[in-house]
Amino acid sequence: QWAQVQDWDPVALSYVPTGQECPRFRADGVLPPGTEVQLGDRAWQVHAAPGHDTHAVVLFEPHARVLISGDALWENGFGVVFPELDGEQAFAEVGATLDLIERLDPLTVIPGHGSVFGDVPAALARARRRLAGFEADPVKHARHAAKVLLKYKLLEWQQAPLAQVHAWLAATPYFGLLHQRHFAQQTASVWAEQLMQELVDAGAARREGGALLNA
Known part of the structure; x- marks a missing residue:
């Protein structure tokens, strides 16, 4: 959404549709999936993490096995699957992102909401149960x-x-x-x-x- 930020399109950036306020900010660059970004003295891998947001990414540092998961995985679930609200089929993308996190096998997760946590298999199991419930009953998710x-x-x-x-x-x-x-x-x-x-x-x-x- 680089172009939408540069042009500041609050509709495309979801602020108008969701009724939320966000002051205009500046973006100086992007984090393309498949690349690395240097944070401190470590190189962090950038991975695509669609589901909650089509454009979302997660950052993974493979030596300490730390994952910055954003809203792709919390200790108890994950963020609202916004593409589903627009009528798109995105629950499968949530599942694929959870599979990606499982393959990365992090020891520590820094989520977008809640405390840092370490029992990643248990968190993934809870997230998959939640996802299965939403897939079985999309009205519940709505x-x-x-x-x-x-x-x-x-x-x-x-x-x-x-x-x-x-x-x-x-x-x-x-x-x-x-x-x-x-x-x-x-x-x-x-x-x-x-x-x-x-x-x-x-x-x-x-x-x-x-x-x-x-x-």
Whole structure:
């Protein structure tokens, strides 16, 4: 997405579709898969890691066997598979990226979210179970993705009137797309209320008066 960053296209970079804010930044270079990048005194391999994001990469240092995995592998899962939200078939790419990580055989993983971890076989097993669940029930993944996007916005807001939350959901393209594709049997307003309530039930948000608060 070098060109989209240089031209700063917030639609192609997903900020508009997901309703998230990102100040413009500058990119000075790219990390092409199949190359190496020198970080400190070590050469790190660059590997393509599509799934969560079509353009994602992971970095692997083979001597200490350290993997910077981004959102391709967490200790308990992986990032939302955004191409699936656009109607593309990307769960297989998630599986292929997990297979790549298994072949690299890292001792230590630095994930995009959560703590550094070392029991990589157990993490891969959990990720594959999660992937199998999403493949068996894509609607489950769609609901999970919707809640993740709302939670991220709530991290930015910290708190917002319910009317503001409803307005943001209605104006954010991915929510309209997900609602139309998977949840059209409910009104958008009812679906929005369910998403908020599920975040509250999970302890990720709370309601006070007429507002939704981060938790």
